[in-house]
Amino acid sequence: MKYRYTLNIDKERCKGCGICISLCPRDVLEFEEYLNEGGNHPVRLTGNECIGCRACVIMCPDIAIELVREDINESTYAR
Ligand code: SF4
Ligand code: SF4
Numbered sequence: 001m002k003y004r005y006t007l008n009i010d011k012e013r014c015k016g017c018g019i020c021i022s023l024c025p026r027d028v029l030e031f032e033e034y035l036n037e038g039g040n041h042p043v044r045l046t047g048n049e050c051i052g053c054r055a056c057v058i059m060c061p062d063i064a065i066e067l068v069r070e071d072i073n074e075s076t077y078a079r
Helices: 019-023 055-059
Strands: 002-009 029-031 043-045 065-072
Touching: 002 043, 019 029, 019 055, 055 065
Parallel strands: none
Antiparallel strands: 002 065, 029 043
């Protein structure tokens, strides 16, 4: 079974502290251009290189990140 990882980020809960950006081993997090209602630039996930290590999930002081694991169904490929 192969997996692909993505994140659910609560953009209004995010305080824009940048801890997750500095900790991510794959450098796949960055700030949004816009400001949320709290006046902060929330974080977004870029690309497809998240390895699901959960560092961002565990270290976010505002519990704004949730990891989502999707199964990649290989049975759709020809054998
Ligand atoms: S789970 Fe790990 S690899 Fe994925 S965005 Fe968070 S810190 Fe980066
Ligand atoms: S650690 Fe949490 S609050 Fe800080 S920038 Fe990342 S998602 Fe936002």
